Amino acid sequence: MLKSISLDRDEGTQLAELFRLLGEPNRLRLVTACLDGPRSVGELTALAGISQSLVSQHLRLLRAGRLLRQHRAGRRVYYDLPDCHVRSMLINMLEHMREPDEGEEENES
Amino acid sequence: MLKSISLDRDEGTQLAELFRLLGEPNRLRLVTACLDGPRSVGELTALAGISQSLVSQHLRLLRAGRLLRQHRAGRRVYYDLPDCHVRSMLINMLEHMREPDEGEEENES
DNA sequence: TCAACATATGAACATCTTTGCATATATACC
DNA sequence: GGTATATATGCAAAGATGTTCATATGTTGA
Numbered sequence: 001m002l003k004s005i006s007l008d009r010d011e012g013t014q015l016a017e018l019f020r021l022l023g024e025p026n027r028l029r030l031v032t033a034c035l036d037g038p039r040s041v042g043e044l045t046a047l048a049g050i051s052q053s054l055v056s057q058h059l060r061l062l063r064a065g066r067l068l069r070q071h072r073a074g075r076r077v078y079y080d081l082p083d084c085h086v087r088s089m090l091i092n093m094l095e096h097m098r099e100p101d102e103g104e105e106e107n108e109s
Numbered sequence: 110m111l112k113s114i115s116l117d118r119d120e121g122t123q124l125a126e127l128f129r130l131l132g133e134p135n136r137l138r139l140v141t142a143c144l145d146g147p148r149s150v151g152e153l154t155a156l157a158g159i160s161q162s163l164v165s166q167h168l169r170l171l172r173a174g175r176l177l178r179q180h181r182a183g184r185r186v187y188y189d190l191p192d193c194h195v196r197s198m199l200i201n202m203l204e205h206m207r208e209p210d211e212g213e214e215e216n217e218s
Numbered sequence: 219t220c221a222a223c224a225t226a227t228g229a230a231c232a233t234c235t236t237t238g239c240a241t242a243t244a245t246a247c248c
Numbered sequence: 249g250g251t252a253t254a255t256a257t258g259c260a261a262a263g264a265t266g267t268t269c270a271t272a273t274g275t276t277g278a
Contacts, residue, residue, distance in 0.1 A: 007137075007141050011203070011206070012134055012137055012138050012141065013134045014206055015137060015199075015202055015203060015206055016131065016133060016134040016136075016137040017132070018132075018202055018205070018206060019128045019129075019131035019132035019137065019202070020128075020129070020132030020133070020265095021132070022125065022128035022132070023126070023127075023128035023129030023130070023131070023132040024125060024129070024265085024266075025121055025122045025125040026266085027125075028116075028121055028124060028125040028128065029116075029121050032116050032121065040224085040225095041224070041225055041226090042224070042225085050267090051267085051268075051269095052224085052225075052226095053225090053226085053227090053267090053268075053269075053270095054266080054267065054268080056225060056226050056227080057226085057227085057266080057267080058266090059225090059226090060226075060227085066205075072225095072274095072275090074224095074275070074276075075223065075224050075225080075274075075275045075276060076224070076225090076275095077224075077225060077226090083208060085201045085202065085204050085205035085208070086201075086205060088197075088201050089198045089201040089202050089205070090124075092194045092195075092197050092198040092201065093124055093127055093128070093194065093195075093198050094116075094120070094124060095194050096127070096175075096192060096194035096195060096198070097120070097123055097124055097127060099192060099194070133235085133236080135236090149254085149255095150254070150255055150256090151253095151254070151255085154255095159237090160237085160238070160239095161254085161255075161256095162237090162238070162239075162240090162255090162256080162257085163236085163237065163238080164255090165255060165256050166236085166237080166256085166257085167236090168255090168256090169256075169257085181244090181245090181255095183245070183246075183254095184245045184246060184253065184255080185245095185254070185255085186254075186255060186256090
């Protein structure tokens with residue numbers, strides 16, 4: 001586990017890089033599509049509704065950022081999540097997003 | 110709690126937007142700097158090592174995305190996290206990042 | 219070997235974002 | 249009111265990113 005968060009400069013940059021990868025709708029869809037198990041590039045292309053070429057471009061970035069893992073089976077290439085952190089992080093963010101406004105503090109004088 | 114993740118198109122886009130906000134090193138530093146309690150813009154400017162103007166620009170975006178909350182005290186404006194989800198999400202991602210490589214599966218034939 | 223299928227890559231283009239600078243607003247104190 | 253401090257905003261330039269298209273690589277089976 002982790003007691004506290006204190007990011008040094010490098011870690012901050014590296015972490016931002018991970019978030020940047022998830023910050024693109026198509027890429028995020030590719031990741032979430034892999035939450036229920038490995039998906040082939042073909043499946044992902046159909047699910048995401050974008051060109052196969054574009055899917056591959058995004059998958060390459062996600063692979064490089066270790067947000068997705070690749071393995072081959074015959075002529076298909078499958079992608080899945082490397083660990084459970086991404087999953088729980090997605091859940092947390094989704095909760096945050098779905099939460100109603102709490103601290104709006106309008107300053108109308 | 111949340112049983113499963115199934116994002117519709119809109120939620121996906123919205124969630125990606127949140128990640129995009131965290132995907133910029135300076136902005137991520139501003140958010141993490143607020144993890145230990147409210148920080149004034151002045152403090153944040155010193156901590157982040159960028160111009161006050163730029164800090165304000167980023168704070169505005171973080172505010173709009175409800176990743177930070179704003180409240181005024183005298184001539185100072187303080188920022189802090191609106192809920193605990195962002196915190197736990199950051200922890201999860203940090204763990205993911207610090208984890209050693211698991212699934213590299215080199216295909217060298 | 220060849221053709222057919224599945225995936226990956228390179229380069230050019232269009233777009234979006236970050237940044238810096240100047241300036242505007244807001245608050246406090248005299 | 250006027251001045252100093254604290255924060256916010258508008259705009260243009262510079263830089264980074266997503267997308268498309270064409271093509272390359274890798275795999276299977278005849």
